[in-house]
Amino acid sequence: MEFGVESPMFLLLGTLGMLHLFCLATAFMRLVMTSREDVETMGLQFVITGVLVVLNWPLYEGMLLRRDKGKMPMTVTVNSFVLALSACTCVAFL
Numbered sequence: 001m002e003f004g005v006e007s008p009m010f011l012l013l014g015t016l017g018m019l020h021l022f023c024l025a026t027a028f029m030r031l032v033m034t035s036r037e038d039v040e041t042m043g044l045q046f047v048i049t050g051v052l053v054v055l056n057w058p059l060y061e062g063m064l065l066r067r068d069k070g071k072m073p074m075t076v077t078v079n080s081f082v083l084a085l086s087a088c089t090c091v092a093f094l
Helices: 008-033 037-055 057-065 074-092
Strands: none
Touching: 008 037, 008 057, 008 074, 037 057, 057 074
16 A cells, blocks of 8 residues: 555544554553453454454555655654643543
């Protein structure tokens, strides 16, 4: 996929992709910090967020790994990261 142009569509896709990645990281942190009883209740959540992260792999590659002209513009990557992080922190305080 080529992400070389800046578009509002890529900002939305990048923000949702980063949000899925943050949710998976948060779920793993909660798994480490909580008891084993919660593993049974969180199992399906791991599967769903894991599938979403795998489906978004081309997006992560375009945002973070590619170094050619087809990569996601840095402004879109930074804006997506900031928006997803602010969404996660707003939800954490509610």
